[in-house]
Amino acid sequence: MRIVLEIPGDHVKTTVFSWNQKYLIKLEMAMYEQTYKVSEFDVAGDEDIRKLVEDETFKAEYMERFRQMHVGLHEAMQRTEN
Secondary structure (H helix, E strand, C coil), rough: CCCEEEECCCCEEEEEEEEECCCEEEEECCEEEEEEEEHHHHHHHHHHHHHHHHHHHHHCCCCCCCCHHHHHHHHHHHHHCC
């Protein structure tokens, strides 16, 4: 596995790996992470992956997923507190 791209951000760190004919897009925010797998055959190369990661609609969607992850974990912890 090799690192293809790293994009530091204010809130989200993005790392793109190349592995087994796939790009793995890893998004990290605080204690949460999301990983997406994209076949190398579905994109023209590293620059297409950068465009995908920097797409504003995609950013809004993964930020909403991070919010949902946080809320879901917080609510589960409240339900299970003894």
